Amino acid sequence: MNTSPLRLIALPLLAAAATAAPAATAWVTDAASSKLTFVATQAGGEFEGRFARFTPSIVFDPADLAHSRFSVDIATGAAETGEHDRDNILKGKDFFAVERWPQARFEARVFRATGPASYEAAGKLTLRDVTRDVRLPFTFKRGANGKSAVLAGTTTVRRLDFGVGQGEWIDTQWVGNDVRIHFDLNLKQAPP
């Protein structure tokens, strides 16, 4: 493989030029009114939790899916389930291990339309030290003025695929493997 200094410099430059070229619309997420929640199962019953802090970076244009991209940083330490002891277990070493892996990340660069306002992103979710492909169906609806939009979707992941639930928590009879993730983002067009 050619590893000349020139090539090492040129490659990132080319990559930067490619992504910067025709910008699909960049959006700013209104954190206060947007939410990222999950529904998990314990003892056969469902409960909902949320991530109180997450930072989406959304570039999306239905007319320019090729240049659209999502990246969402999620503060695993901001997971809330409405009960202190359960929150501690979730943030502890057997689940999110937030001291070691404080961030989870979702990234997608491949999009396809599945309906008039519905799409699917093929991305990668990193939780703990595991990265896996995740398909994310979502809807994108522009507001009347075109300057705002609502991006919402739901997908299901298996927690054990990411090592969320070590040791005794591998048991899926008492803590279900499937976790439904839902997001609802209120977007405003970023200033140019």
Added chain:
Amino acid sequence: MPLRNTAENYGSLAKLLHWSIVILIIVQYFIAEAADELPDGLEKLQVLSRHKSVGMLLLMLAVVRILWKLANKGQPVPVGTGALKKAAAAGHGLLYLLLLLQPISGWAMSAAANYPVTFFGWFQFPALVGAHPGLHEILEDVHSVLFYSLLAVAVLHIFAALYHHFAMKDDVLKRMLPLGKRTG
């Protein structure tokens, strides 16, 4: 033994409900105590989930018990006269009330902590209240106070039954014993 109550004796269904409730309340106490000893973990989740399921079973049994009592018009009534008879009626009323309130407070307590309540994992009961940590703390105390109230009234209930049997020498105790038969 007939299924339905008669004027002199409780029927088999009333007896079955009465004694199942007694046994399950004792079981519940020990499950709760065991859960208190456990550190946060899978085993605690299992034990507490069983406590919730058995609690919901107790609630259903209490409802059936009360409905069955209402459906049996000719059932045994408190024996005696005056204040003691009134006290017996009030005591029974309080017992039924506590049998309902104790599981309901636990159910609400779980909901306040956003914990699902299921029936042994088969199906999930709806949340009685919204998730609220402050409310959870209050309901935890209520659940505990209700238990000791239930215990106190149950002890009175037992003493009253023994008093009937040994002091008044009537059939009040026997008519609820699992295989009890009238002597007179």
